[in-house]
Amino acid sequence: MTQKPASTTFERPLSPHLQVYKPQLTTMLSITHRATGAALAVGTLFLVGWLWSAAYDIRCFEALSGFFNKTLGQLMLFGWSFAFYFHLCNGIRHLFWDIGKGFELPAVYRSGYIVLVSTCLLTGLTWMAVFAMGGTQ
């Protein structure tokens, strides 16, 4: 007969997790980096589909091009571009940390705001260029 000691069956309290912490810029940017990375990984499927269909299935290519010229497709491209610029800017922030730069708390917040502003600027500029070139009908 083996019986677990009472101490191992007792419902132990778990350590505090996400729900007890106030959302902060640092934590939000961190999880957004992971989320945009995952979204971009899914987005690669469309890039591959675009290249593959251009090379091997022209009707599929035209259907894809048509889809990305409609509202839903344009919204997806917009989300994709935002995720791309965020992951790019915040990734550069990570590379600076990797060489030991910008670890002080004020610097972490400053670079965080720079990432947010740059992401919005780059996304905005890109879509201004799209409309200026008449890329969407």
Added chain:
Amino acid sequence: MKFSNVRTPLAKVRGWGSAHEGTHHFLWQRITALALIPLSLWFVWSILHLETGANQVELIHWLSSGLHASALILLLLAMFYHAKLGVQVIIEDYIHSPALKILSLLANLFLMYGLAAVSVISVLKLHLFIVPQ
């Protein structure tokens, strides 16, 4: 963590970390990230110019340049390796059941390398494509 001290003294003695690799993952995530900065910006810039028509002939014309085709293949290789490393960490962090974890890691590996192969061969075909007169 700085590049100069990514290895613990014990890892130096034994040759491996607890995962029997790790510095490799850390370093290649950064190497591909560095490569992707210019490559991805170049790609967005090029696509913006293509997007005016976004038709197959325009794409073939763009990829008929050896420089463009080479850069796009480099982008695809760096991108899929970077994505493979990133998704791997997400799986390792959130999937705890050992069987499901190994299956997911294998699926990630096969999917990313498969997508890389499919996209590279497509670029090669588009590069060599002869537009019918």
